[in-house]
Amino acid sequence: MSTVPSRAAASAALLALPLVGGCMTPVRSTVIPMGDAPARYHAGPVVILALRDPPRADALGEVHIEGVATLEEAMPAFIERVRQLGGNVARVDRVTPRVGVRAVTDYLQSNCGSYRFPVPCTRPYVRNVEVIDLRVEGRAFRVEAAR
Amino acid sequence: MRRAWVVVAVALAGCGHTSVHRWVIGPVGAPSRVPARVFSARGATPPAAEVALVEAVGTGTHADGDQAIEALRREAQSMGCDAVLRVEVAQGANTTVATGVAARLGQRADLLARVAEPPPMAALTGTTATGESSVPPPWSVQGAANATDAGVSDAGASDASVAPSANPAAPWGEAPR
Numbered sequence: 557m558s559t560v561p562s563r564a565a566a567s568a569a570l571l572a573l574p575l576v577g578g579c580m581t582p583v584r585s586t587v588i589p590m591g592d593a594p595a596r597y598h599a600g601p602v603v604i605l606a607l608r609d610p611p612r613a614d615a616l617g618e619v620h621i622e623g624v625a626t627l628e629e630a631m632p633a634f635i636e637r638v639r640q641l642g643g644n645v646a647r648v649d650r651v652t653p654r655v656g657v658r659a660v661t662d663y664l665q666s667n668c669g670s671y672r673f674p675v676p677c678t679r680p681y682v683r684n685v686e687v688i689d690l691r692v693e694g695r696a697f698r699v700e701a702a703r
Numbered sequence: 704m705r706r707a708w709v710v711v712a713v714a715l716a717g718c719g720h721t722s723v724h725r726w727v728i729g730p731v732g733a734p735s736r737v738p739a740r741v742f743s744a745r746g747a748t749p750p751a752a753e754v755a756l757v758e759a760v761g762t763g764t765h766a767d768g769d770q771a772i773e774a775l776r777r778e779a780q781s782m783g784c785d786a787v788l789r790v791e792v793a794q795g796a797n798t799t800v801a802t803g804v805a806a807r808l809g810q811r812a813d814l815l816a817r818v819a820e821p822p823p824m825a826a827l828t829g830t831t832a833t834g835e836s837s838v839p840p841p842w843s844v845q846g847a848a849n850a851t852d853a854g855v856s857d858a859g860a861s862d863a864s865v866a867p868s869a870n871p872a873a874p875w876g877e878a879p880r
Binding site: 600601602603604605606607608610611612613625626627628631644645648650651652653654655656657686688690699700701 | 724788794
């Protein structure tokens with residue numbers, strides 16, 4: 557059984573951090589504005605619909621969110637993008653789940669030396685892990701308040 | 704011998720997990736005993752009032768489409784819904800994800816919002832079967848979300864009380880009273 561000095565482990569962890577961090581996919585979002593009116597940020601509440609369009613609404617644009625695993629991660633990003641378009645109502649047209657495979661770099665620590673003269677080694681290896689990718693597609697609307 | 708079987712059963716049970724996520728967008732009702740119907744995203748969507756976006760994730764021995772859909776169905780029933788619409792499933796080797804919209808069939812959301820009355824505090828407690836506190840209400844201004852273990856969902860007594868919508872008041876005047 558090999559013993560790895562804590563210093564080597566710490567350096568390996570430091571080395572792995574940016575590499576693994578670089579492999580992680582952050583939330584990706586796309587906004588496709590409709591019309592040429594400049595978007596004004598809407599700081600108020602946003603109504604979410606899933607099965608119908610709001611009445612008397614002006615469509616402001618499409619919003620796509622990707623790179624998240626759960627609705628709790630996707631919806632705040634979705635709402636924020638709707639706000640950026642100036643929308644106070646949004647319709648979620650589609651929530652599409654996907655299961656993908658992503659390569660993750662891990663580090664194997666072992667003893668390269670002999671029993672009497674142990675030399676700690678750190679060797680990178682790539683393993684595939686399944687990741688969930690939720691894609692939320694929707695549209696932002698602006699509805700003026702009923703009087 | 705019997706002990707060995709118990710160990711095997713416990714080991715197998717520990718090899719899989721189903722988690723359910725939801726984002727509430729409509730009035731949540733009391734748990735329903737009526738089995739929720741499931742409609743694919745590729746078929747026609749019947750008229751219904753949306754209540755929540757739901758997602759079920761199964762891993763290991765639970766990475767099965769049927770189990771994920773069953774989890775969606777149970778989650779919908781726990782919110783008083785009788786249907787899960789627009790169901791989509793993605794399967795991997797060790798992970799399965801299903802998404803859908805929990806809804807009440809044959810209802811228009813605007814009418815549902817009008818008849819929704821805030822239930823008494825006593826009725827609120829425990830109606831979501833998620834173990835979360837109902838005071839303050841589990842929904843926020845932008846719609847509440849929470850994750851539960853699918854096994855926790857419990858189709859309890861079917862009560863007609865309907866909690867107010869998670870969504871803020873609609874600007875076109877469909878505010879729940």
